[in-house]
Amino acid sequence: MLKFYFNGSPNPTKVALFLEEAGLPYEAHPIDTRKGDQFKPAYAAINPNGKVPAIVDGDVTVFDSNAILFYLAERTGKFLPANTPATRGELLSWLMFVATGVGPFSGQAVHFRHHSPEKVPYAHNRYQYEAERHYGILDTRLAKRRYIVGDTYTIVDMDAWGWARLVPLMMGDDAWAKFPNVKRLVDEISARPAAARAVALKDRHTFKAEMDDEARGHMFKHLARKVA
Numbered sequence: 001m002l003k004f005y006f007n008g009s010p011n012p013t014k015v016a017l018f019l020e021e022a023g024l025p026y027e028a029h030p031i032d033t034r035k036g037d038q039f040k041p042a043y044a045a046i047n048p049n050g051k052v053p054a055i056v057d058g059d060v061t062v063f064d065s066n067a068i069l070f071y072l073a074e075r076t077g078k079f080l081p082a083n084t085p086a087t088r089g090e091l092l093s094w095l096m097f098v099a100t101g102v103g104p105f106s107g108q109a110v111h112f113r114h115h116s117p118e119k120v121p122y123a124h125n126r127y128q129y130e131a132e133r134h135y136g137i138l139d140t141r142l143a144k145r146r147y148i149v150g151d152t153y154t155i156v157d158m159d160a161w162g163w164a165r166l167v168p169l170m171m172g173d174d175a176w177a178k179f180p181n182v183k184r185l186v187d188e189i190s191a192r193p194a195a196a197r198a199v200a201l202k203d204r205h206t207f208k209a210e211m212d213d214e215a216r217g218h219m220f221k222h223l224a225r226k227v228a
């Protein structure tokens, strides 16, 4: 059976959404990143990047949420737009936009807003600005269309949903007012039974809740190093 390595954070949760939507049977393997499970040798052999999510599907191993969504969509033929060259171009463009822009900038915006041990106004401003810019692009895209690519719900919507659910955590409680169309899509997806199951998956396991020195030691290894 497909093995899914996860915790309750945004990147694994979008993969959980796909697995639940597609009805694919899977074994859930918790990786407690606040306890350092991501660096254990058995998991490092699956994901050398030391992050979640990853999957092992028979003799196929895939890490990175975006790669996994694409792999699973191609493997099952589900949640892809119509297969025309033009739509494929859009699919790849928007998938990579989420993978290389929305995801990383969202992560850094959350980091410098909530987790940075020192206040760094320049970094905070840069990542808030870039997060806002990326969600603004998605919002404009969604102003005239129901889904990000094609006419149907696809992996690109799932990909964006993973982080977009956390817009208020990322940019403040009133941030949704700036992105009404993204909010509409997030609300539509979150109302799906598969999304409720994906979000609830983390509750079947007890993950370390505290972001204490142990957790920071595992997740923010740069703290132990001073670069020139």
Ligand SMILES: N[C@@H](CCC(=O)N[C@@H](CS)C(=O)NCC(=O)O)C(=O)O
Residues within 6 Å of the ligand: 009, 010, 011, 012, 033, 038, 050, 051, 052, 053, 063, 064, 065, 066, 103, 218, 219, 220
């Ligand atoms: N590009 C990767 C990023 C994965 C990632 O940053 N995962 C976070 C959780 S959302 C993680 O594992 N953090 C633990 C750590 O940094 O040690 C993906 O989309 O899967």
